[in-house]
Amino acid sequence: MAFLTSFIIEPTGDPIIDVLVDGYVWDLSESSTITWALADGLNADDVWEDRAAATQTFAAALASFEQFIDVEFEYLGDFSNPDIAGQAGADIVYTLDNADLGDGTLAYAYYPGPEPFTQFEQYATEGGDVFLNFSSEIIATSSFGLGSDGFYTVIHELGHALGLKHPFDGSPGRPTLDELDQTLVQDLDWFTIMSYSDQYEDDLERLDPATPMVLDVLGLQYLYGVNTTTFAGDTNHVLTTEDFYYAIWDASGSDRVDVSAQSQGWTVFMPDFAASPLVDTLAGFALPSSQFNDTLVASAPTEMVWLMGDLENATGTRFDDWINGNRYANDLRGGGGNDELEGFAGNDTIDGNEGLDLAYFEGEQSSFTVTIATGEITVQDRRADGAGTDTLRNVEVIEFYTDATRETLDLQEFGGPAGLTAAEHESFIELYVAYFNRAPDAIGLNFWGTAFSGGTSLEEMAALFIDQPETRETYSEGLSNEGFATAVYDNVLGRVPDQAGFDFWLNALNSGGVGRDTFILGVLEGAKAAPGPDATPEFIAQQLADREFLASKTDIGALYAVHRGMSDPDDARAVMELFTGSESSLTAAVSAVESLYSEALDPATGAFLMPLVGVLDNPFDAIA
Template sequence: MAILLSSLNSTNGFAVVGSGGSDNAGKSISASGDFNGDGLSDVIVGAPGANKSFIVFGQANIANPFFNLSEINGDNGIEINGDETTFGFGESVAFAGDVNGDGFDDVIISGEESTQSFVLFGAETWDNSAISLSDFDGISGFRVDLEFDSREQRGAFVSSAGDINGDGTDDFLIGYASLTEDGKASVVFGSQDWSSALVDASFLDGVRGFEITDIAPSTGTNSFSGAGDVNGDGLDDLLVGTNVIFGRADWSSLISLSAMDSSEGFSVSGVPGGMTSSGVAVSGLGDINGDGLDDVIFGASVASPEGLRRAGESYVVFGKQDWSDPTIDVSSLNGSNGFHIVGVNEQDSSGFSVSGAGDFNNDGLQDILIGAPNADPNGVNLSGESYIIFGVRGWSAATVDLFFAEEAEVLRLQGVGDDDRSGWAVSGFGDFNGDSVDDIVVSAFKASIGRDSNSGVSYIVFGDAFSGEDIVGSDIDDLLSGTSESEVLSGLFGDDTIAGGGGNDLLEGSVGIDTAVYSGNQNSYSLTLSPTGTTIEDRRTDGNGTDTLVDIEFLDFDTDLTGAPFDLQQFGGATGLNAQDFESFIEFYIAYFNRAPDAVGLNFWGTAFANGTTLEEMATLFVDQDETRATYPDGTSNTDFVTAVYDNVLGRIPDQDGFDFWVDMLNRSEETNVTRDQFILEVLRGVQDGSPDRAYLDTKVDIGAYFAVHRGMSDTDSASAAMALFDGSQGSVNDAVAAIDGFYQDALDPSNGEFLMQLVGVLDNPFA
């Protein structure tokens, strides 16, 4: 089964979006802890381009398929800010487990090309949603500086280590990789006493932690991880490059990988890595084969299996109690002791990132998550692809070829846009949304939303979200019908008609002009447009569920509002615009009609603009509308027109000189070539930033956006009534917002409401 990440619709997952251009949010992610102790798993997202990291708290009943990190407010998460002493803060992030024994999981963060890391303790409530480095004071957290000195060192890379010394508190691991010199790693033991705000090299004394040396130069950013309990002795183990170090109660201050014997751990040989920037990606998996022992994975993104250059290959090694042989070569993996996972195409870099996926399909076995950020699924260059390989009790296969794997074995998660690099970082969750099924997160750190280039997107995918079988069309015009289950219906070629039926389905039209069919009245549905995808929700309790639409051109309801199928092609282009573009369109509705836009009209004009219609052309087209002719019937004088527009836009009469000028220019339009649409454009352009006029108009724009963009309503009488309440005072703003909220509650009625078209991810909600 293949799932487009753009198909996440809040019922099967959602997108977490960087707050600004070049943030690279999701370059590092981790999602295996409960930071605020509410019983739900949380995710930490590194945004090194913004010198920040964000923790997004787990929550049930996700309503929006699109969450911008700028919406972090302390209740839904926190923001952790670097300062002038950090560069690329968030380059590496991890849940560290509960390192101080207070019952809350903690996080650890490092920056690019920095030896410093920062541990922040979890807590139940966060009065301040923005955390600064000064808060790492020994009470809320602490700074780690182990002073690894290397001209070639590439930063501190952080990970949980589990409880490797058996003292009941979790430990953490910091690796320092280098391209040309031997790397190092340090383990710091958890403690219930963190009175110091600084952990330095003196902690590596064998009692509070230790240092690991003789790490190969090829070891890279994903090469350090906790392993789980691989040898079944009750203590957690460590992964450092291609080495597994067994946990034990007593440690010396220095562990040399080159001097380890079989009682201390083992190494995996034959893993391609070389002198690369990625090295080998490693992770503990949990128990994927049902033998009661934890397993581990080694990803080699530079491997060329079966002659596929740099397709990438990963190697799963099963846990066992007897490791008398301290070395296992990947060529010996035969299905009983582990297996190979072969990438799909040349240059895919499968295995660049690896993680346990928890029990994603809810079958009682742990699953595997692998990222291939250079893959080109569906021909989209470097959009990236990730794979969930399901655990199997009594595993016997020596190889899983991701190209040939059946849907019962592998779930494919396909990237969205050119150069998004989805799968750059991946992580299993635990249960984020409270449905008792484990979830996963896949990041696309180079994804761009609207005009925010490289803002980054992390996709949270809910476990067991698609329970039905795939329904696939052919190369002719197909009629595809789903069941009450949540399914994927793919039309492939031809002009297809697709009816998902019940459940939360993914409808993929692919090539051709495709139509999605829905029962009942169009007014019972809510359409949500976002930069990451399109969803439609049937608000009836016994209806068609919430579906995700990909390459669908028309929606056909039993009762269509216009008597014809709804043409999605006229509305979807608005999702790629920025806030300033939309504010310009809203200003037209205010200037011409003194009302909020209707959502259908606003998205129509937004799509037209995205397809090349200019603001000047749009202003002219507004003149030739039925509503314009009704508002300004034949015989409306230029004096009345100028007065009305000034009142609509600025809430006041014009100054006399300006009034006389524009009336004269319009009266002599054949001579001056100034028309009413040009006059409106100039009035809007002439509103000065920082002036009372600007504040007045901006507030009207906010009211208009709240009505049409955030609430998605299109009733023009309600749009006029809400705007008429505003007189420039704060009280009138409150009245307008309250009125819109009331209209919205009525609009949600599944029997007597209205067709809603909400746009998310383009404009911030000013009244949230």
């Protein structure tokens, strides 16, 4: 008699499990080994043309199941008929039969047995046995290569032998696949090998499954548990071009899905979908992007890989890829194309490599902090249930999205100031102080810093600043040269101009020797210039006071925009107005910045923040 018996389980109430599990399951409480054998048919004249090749085919089919479940298939031998094989202890027997069933049957199989069956159709050990119908042309002529209808038939029948039903057969408590949400799954062979529906049924040697598919894996893992040894170490799964569908199960380790060898762009979703609460296995998928039509059920792939289990990292092709992470800490790498990448939950590393690459983040932009540093950018989702903190390299564009909004941050315009010097950054802040009479906003400051790093000179920036609406508001068009010079001295140096300096600059303005943009730069540069050899003590003292005043305004501006990364112009103006030159006013301005920053950090009601680190020291750290 066969070594194993079986038992029946009731419907679970979970449609993903019940749509394929019919209740019959091998009893592996004493052993996880299921024996199998090869046999001729019940008719003694039935023989295999190549018995060694047949054994290899069935061994490959069993191995394709064994990688997913806590079962070991053990080959028992080759027998003259399935009854004798069962009597010798074979639980599953692959049998060649040339019966002409008259209904086009390729093959059939029995559920696990012998118990609880009490009536047998042919012999007492038939439970779990598989019959292939040699009268069928497909069985008689198939190569049984991976992806062929022949091999698909072999693994389909093995699914029955392990307790899986057709997805189109329902019973009390067990739905059909058509009764489930058709936007997620459909009765197609690349969702389950137990389906009869094939989008490419005329191609008999390609475009069929070569392993159990996602629904099969979930059902079988529910019945028999997971194989914890499959790819238990750190594994690099290189996906090569195949004309069939298959599934990868990875039990543990730090693993990578690598599509870099592909000859076109791919779409990769790392495993993050928990289809059933009864099985912990997460599912994702990978396929050529040209074959992905927004959703899986709307697609008709010719190659498709289900990604299941503990998979964290991905590497793209040299073409345009769409790569999506999961709840783990992902390392996602684009290739040479224009890639789109998203880490989702976890603290991820996203490297676009070459091309024009886009990183997605789900949520309102105001919930995020983008920190710019030399060589990398970090994006922190401040929501407790958000996407964590991701590190970006070689990414040109960030997009924040919700169902209703999309907000884009072009890092080519705003992400390039980290390589500039502290003095260069201070000069940009001084422009905001002088032209707008406020602290800079982080977004604007990063824009001008990026422009400067791209070749725009300070003089060119000054010419652009003078024509800004804020400058015209600060220095009205009707303001005389005298009024303009006085206002600049007040904003930049906090004082009325000395007569000699005032006369010099007014002369230059009136004569047209300098423009207003050049004048403002001149005042800024004069405050920081070394005093001449004939400078009086009074002049030196005044210059030192001017420097200290301008430096304090610059520090306030840096605290607001550089260290805290805030960008509201009204707040930037309000904090700068608090500073009048005294120590107490400086303290008040710093306190106001920190109060605004505390409010901005709120993930629901706060603001988008874009600090810059590693360039300017924060002189107020000791105060904070």
